Amino acid sequence: MCGIVGIFDMQGSRPIDRELLHRMNESQFHRGPVEGDLHLEPGLGFGHRRLSIIALEAGLQPLFNEDETIALVFNGEIYNFRELRTELQGLGHVFRTPSDSETIVHAYEQWGEACVNHLRGMFAFAIWDRPQQTLFLARDRMGIKPMHYAALPDGTFAFGSELKSLLTLPNITRDIDPLAVEEYFAYGYVPEPRTIFTSARKLLPGHTLSLRVGQPLPASKQYWDVPFIPHAAMSEREIEAELVVRLREAVQSHLISDVPLGAFLSGGVDSSAVVAMMAGVTEGPVNTCSIAFNNQAFDESVYARQVAERYKTSHRSETVDKDDYGLIDTLAALYDEPYADSSAIPTYRVCQLARKNVTVALSGDGGDENFAGYRRHRMAMGEERVRSLLPLALRKPVFGLLGAAYPKADWAPRVLRAKTTFEALARDLTEGYFHGVSVSNDRIRAQLFSNGFKQRLQGYRAVEVMRGYAAKAPTDDPLSLVQYLDMKTYLPGDILTKVDRASMAHALEVRVPLLDHKFVEWVSGLPSGTKLRNGDGKHIFKKALQPYLSDDILYRKKQGFSIPLSEWLRGPLLDTMRRAVLNPALLDTGIFNRSYLKQMVDEHAAGTKDHGTTLWSVLMFDAFLRNNGAAGSAGHSAPAVAVAA
Structure with a gap:
């Protein structure tokens, strides 16, 4: 796990400022405190900070091929590197190190830009192909690892794991993008590919970007998407059995490490499932950790202990004061752009706790997106059933009027808080779902922003992010569509960003086996009715896990990692x-x-x-x-x- 940076002269071979590259690299020291290095040649500079996980003595980057015509800087882990190594050696490639990083170099030599299709893991990397005078950037399929970049006024191109690396550059502007502000106050984060600044972008998950000297900046290319291709008919028992086999394999593939490894254990379904699978494929006790709150309304530690006792894990738990709000400026510095998910606070603390014993931790992130586990998935499908009964031409005026007239009763029981539901029913599925997930909805943002700022927006609304994805979605099933929207927005922009920055702040690597792309592909093909049934999200996931987890873990009300x-x-x-x-x-x-x-x-x-x-x-x-x-x-x-x- 690492931090990477680079500067590339798009116009030719002007020298790169070593001190500037060094500042970029050191701005991400926390991502790789073990060691760092720079590589400079005419027109190119690479920087790398390393947190050693695999091949502790042999993974220093930048890393080269045999004749040093291909150079790599890489952040992440390739879980199938041993199989790839054997395949590439059979094709004549000679390896000098046992690291997973070198596998990428030879995969690029063999397959060019299509190398990404052979990689299983989480990654963001840059390759300099000297013979082709080409810089090639890639990001993993789900967006687990970050990649930021900027095309600068002087004709250079810069990239880095975190936005802060780009902000060390003297010629980058810090003008705030008004469209990013609109998106931030709708979503609580700035969705890919935008950043808060007009001068910088994020490489989209599942995309590559290839730049050649003397040519203008091209558009990125998508190499993977969640398929949602239905499987051949299977009974539910067959699905349950295969799900466990695939889950166990995904977890086992994520256990390669030459340093201490453990897992987050919140007591929820997803993290408990990961720990249960780990316990079945590892020797000795699994290292687990959780945080408790001194407020029972937010504390799940009793359930974490229950799982820890069942699987005899080496469990650590620390209690956090419910008024643990002293991290506001720390978080602002970590995230580099506005980020409003308050669960970043307990996430920061659990990463801090985990790092005391392990360098790698597995998490349960991705279970809700895969198996329709969020309350908003149930709400969206309930609203969609009502929509199917009335045409939009009738729904829009009727429910629009009810939504406008109904008071916003935050103080009332949830069943009486119908305003948001009425407003959602007046919209189509995509806009209704956007309305439901917005941290500040259209009505609030219309009052929040000044008239002058709204003029700068020129009518732009943050729902266009979801509309863009919905238009290209590989499914027309309503539940699959909202899952897809989450996988393209909330998952990379909020969840994975939160975990990456919080973990890297403590030099901790977090792996997410439920987002293994092979597992995601298979789960996406399951019928929607196996995921959400009679208001029960994760239906088939929970059924499959009944031999491994108690009903207290599987069927209690979802609590989430929240704060008051x-x-x-x-x-x-x-x-x-x-x-x-x-x-x-x-x-x-x-x-x-x-x-x-x-x-x-x-x-x-x-x-x-x-x-x-x-x-x-x-x-x-x-x-x-x-x-x-x-x-x-x-x-x-x-x-x-x-x-x-």
Whole structure:
């Protein structure tokens, strides 16, 4: 696991500034504190920071082929590298190291850009092909590992694992993209391929980018997508049996390591399933860890202990104060752009705990996306059943009127909070799903933004991100479609980003076997009715796991990795939130409607309305601005942020 950076002269072979490349590389020291190195030649510079996992003494990068015409910098793990190595040796390739990294070099020599189709793992890498004068970038299929890049005004191209590496460059602008702001306040993160800055982009999951000297920057190319190709008919018992076999194989493939390895164990279905499979294929006890909260409403540690005892794991648990909100600026510095998922706080803490004993940890991320485990999946399908009864021409005025008239009753029992449901029913499936997942919906954003900022948006709405994916979706099944939308937006933009930055902050590698692409491909072909049945998400997954986990683990109400956000913002964080949200420097950006911000603060503090998620988003946006030198903290002057037109 590593951090990679590079500078490439798209126009020719101008020398690369070594000190500048060094600064880029060292900005990501936390991703690879073991060692680092640079490689420079005319027109190209590569940098690499290493966290040693496999081939501890032989994995220093950049890494070359036999005649040093191909160079690689790589972040990730290739789980099938031993099989590939044998295949490539049979084709005449000579290996100098036992590392998985060298497998990529020879795979590129053999298959060119199609090498990515042979790789099983999580990866982001860059290859310099000197004979072809080509720079080739690739990102893994699910977006587990990050890749940021920028085409700079002087004709150079730069890339890095984290956005902060690009921000060390003196000629990169920090103008904020207004479309990214709109997307951030809708989703709680900035979805790929955009970043918060107009000058930088993210390489999309399952995509490659190939640049050649003397040619303009091309568009990226997609090499993989979730197929959703239905399987031949199988009984449910056959599905359950094959699911366990495939799950066990995916987990086992992720266990290669030359350093201590363990697992996160939250007590939920997904992490418990991973631990159960690990226990069946490893010698000795599995190392597991979990965090507990001193607030029972948010604590699942009793279930984690139950699984740990059943499988006799070497389990560590630490209790975190429910008022563990001192990480706001730490998180803003980690994520480099605004990021509003408050579960980043406990994720940071569990990574911190895991690193005390292991260097690699397996997680259960991806189970909800694979098997329709989110509450919003159930809600979307319920709404879709109602939509099927009435044409849009009738639904839109009827439910649109009900949605406008019905009060926003945050204080009421969930069954009486119908406003969001009415609003969703007035839309088609994609827009209704977007409305349901938005941290601040269209109605709120229309009031949150200033008139001047809305003019800069020129009518752009964040739903276009989902509409773009829906238009290219490989399925027309409603449940599969919303799962696909999650896999393209929420999974890489929120979940995997959260885990990557939190784990790398502690030099911890996190692996996600439920997102092994072979497992994802197979699960995507299962009938929707096996995933969501009678309001029960993960139906077939839970049935398959009954011999391995108790009903307490499988069938209790889903809790999630959450924190008492609204409570914090009415209590111990109220003054902090008020200072941040009403910060003159934040208001001077011209993005926000001052009167609505004040109204939200007052209503939330009084308890008459719950604006917790929107206010947290604003608070984290302010923290992002302060940590990027674009705006000052409350009470301190700073230049207003430039918002690109």
